[in-house]
Amino acid sequence: MRKIAMLGSGFIGRFYADSIVGLRSKDKIVSIFSRSESNANKFAEDYNVPHSTTDMKKAINHGDVDTVVISLPNNLHEEAVMECVKAGKGVLCTKPLGRNAEEAKRMMDAVEEAGIFNGYLEDLVYTPKYLKALESVQKGALGSVLWARSREAHPGPHSEWFWDKEMAGGGCILDLGCHCIEIGRGYIGKDIKPVEVICWADTQVKPIDAEDHAIGMVRYENGAIGQFEVSWTFRGGLDLRDEVMGSEGTIMINNFLRTGFDMFTSGEGYDYVAEKAESNKGWIFPVGDELHELGYNFMFTDMFNAMDNGNTPGETFYDGYVVNAVMDAAYTSVKSKKWEPVKLDVWRGREGVEKISSMRDYDEDHYLVKEETTHYGAKKYIIKNKSTGKISEITE
Numbered sequence: 001m002r003k004i005a006m007l008g009s010g011f012i013g014r015f016y017a018d019s020i021v022g023l024r025s026k027d028k029i030v031s032i033f034s035r036s037e038s039n040a041n042k043f044a045e046d047y048n049v050p051h052s053t054t055d056m057k058k059a060i061n062h063g064d065v066d067t068v069v070i071s072l073p074n075n076l077h078e079e080a081v082m083e084c085v086k087a088g089k090g091v092l093c094t095k096p097l098g099r100n101a102e103e104a105k106r107m108m109d110a111v112e113e114a115g116i117f118n119g120y121l122e123d124l125v126y127t128p129k130y131l132k133a134l135e136s137v138q139k140g141a142l143g144s145v146l147w148a149r150s151r152e153a154h155p156g157p158h159s160e161w162f163w164d165k166e167m168a169g170g171g172c173i174l175d176l177g178c179h180c181i182e183i184g185r186g187y188i189g190k191d192i193k194p195v196e197v198i199c200w201a202d203t204q205v206k207p208i209d210a211e212d213h214a215i216g217m218v219r220y221e222n223g224a225i226g227q228f229e230v231s232w233t234f235r236g237g238l239d240l241r242d243e244v245m246g247s248e249g250t251i252m253i254n255n256f257l258r259t260g261f262d263m264f265t266s267g268e269g270y271d272y273v274a275e276k277a278e279s280n281k282g283w284i285f286p287v288g289d290e291l292h293e294l295g296y297n298f299m300f301t302d303m304f305n306a307m308d309n310g311n312t313p314g315e316t317f318y319d320g321y322v323v324n325a326v327m328d329a330a331y332t333s334v335k336s337k338k339w340e341p342v343k344l345d346v347w348r349g350r351e352g353v354e355k356i357s358s359m360r361d362y363d364e365d366h367y368l369v370k371e372e373t374t375h376y377g378a379k380k381y382i383i384k385n386k387s388t389g390k391i392s393e394i395t396e
C-alpha cells in the first residue's frame, strides 16, 4: 500500500486521484497540498483525504506519506522534487519533468544521488492502445520502425499559468510535444539515441509569447524519424493520434477523438462529453473511460508495483530528462530553422547504432525492390542487380 501526498488539487491532480483511489483501491492519498485552502479542503472531502494543507513542505513531510505525486505547474516541479529529496520520499512527477533539460537534469541528479524512487508520469505511453501497439512493435510485427508520428492538438489549456511563458517554460511544444516525443521514442526504441531535431513553430492564433502550433521531426541514430505535431489552436476537441510505419507493417491509433463511440444529441440534459471537447451537442465523440483511455490507471499501477517490488518503473526522471533535451533542440531549431543536435550529457542507451537496412534478396544476384499482384492477375517483381545497379522487372 502506498501512502501518498498529492501536491496540487487542479485538473491533473484530480485525474490522478481518480486513478489512484480507483483501480488499486489499496493505495491512499493521505495528504493534499493546494495553494488555496478551499480547494485543498474540497479535494480532501471529495477523495476522503485526512490531511490538507496550503504548505507544500507540510504535505511532503507528513509522517504518513511515503510517496509524493507532483501535479503542480511546471515552474514548481523542481522546488517540489528538491523537497522530496530532502525528505527522502519517493517522487512521481507529472510531465514535462522540467521547463528545459538543465532543470530536468538537476532533478534527475538529485533523486538519483539521494537514491529515492522516481517516476515520470507520462500517461500516454500507458494507454491500452499504446501498450498493445508497443507490444506488437517489440515482437516485430512492423519490422524495423522507420517513422513514428504522434499528434496532440486541442483548443488550448484550461489554466492561466500554461499561457505564461515563464511559468510554463514554453507553449504547446513543451506542454504537448513532451507526450509525442516519448511516444515516438517508445516505438523507435528507448535505447536508440535521438540525434537531431528540426522544428517549425509559430504563434498563429493566441495572444501569447509562446508558440501555439508546431511540427517537428526527431532523427534517431538508426535513421528512424519521430514526428510530433502539436497545437493549442486546433478546433473540435482533443485529437490524439499515433501512426507508426515500419518495414513490415503500419499501425494507426486514434486515442480520443474518434474511438468508435459516436453520439448525436440536441444538447438538452447533456453536459460533460470528454476532456477539451468543444461541444456537447450535435454529433459528439464521448470517451468510454478517460482514466483508461488516457493511460492513468496503467501508469499508476506500473509506478506503485515498481515501488512495492523494488523495480524501476517504465518511465523515470531519466526519460523526462531525455524528452526535455529533445524539446530544447526543437526550440533551438525553431529559431535557427536548421537541424539542431540533441545535447545529452547523460545517455544510457546504445551508442553507434547502424542505419536501418531492411533490403531483401530476390536471388543471389538481385535485391527485391517491389513485389505486386496486378489487377489483371500477373505477378510482378521489380529487382535490382547487386553489381550493376540496373533495375529490371520480371512478370509471371
Ligand SMILES: NC(=O)c1ccc[n+]([C@@H]2O[C@H](COP(=O)([O-])OP(=O)(O)OC[C@H]3O[C@@H](n4cnc5c(N)ncnc54)[C@H](O)[C@@H]3O)[C@@H](O)[C@H]2O)c1
Pocket (backbone or CB within 6 Å): 007, 008, 009, 010, 011, 012, 013, 034, 035, 036, 039, 071, 072, 073, 074, 076, 094, 095, 096, 121, 122, 123, 159, 160, 161, 175
Ligand atoms: N496528461 C497529463 O499528464 C497532464 C495533463 C494536464 C496537466 N499535466 C501537468 O500537470 C501539472 C499541473 O497541471 P494542471 O492541468 O493540473 O493545472 P491546474 O491549474 O489545473 O492545477 C494546478 C494546481 O497547482 C496549484 N498551483 C497553481 N499555481 C500555483 C502556485 N503558484 N503555487 C502553488 N500552487 C499552485 C493550483 O492551485 C492547482 O491545485 C503541469 O505540470 C501539467 O503539465 C499533465
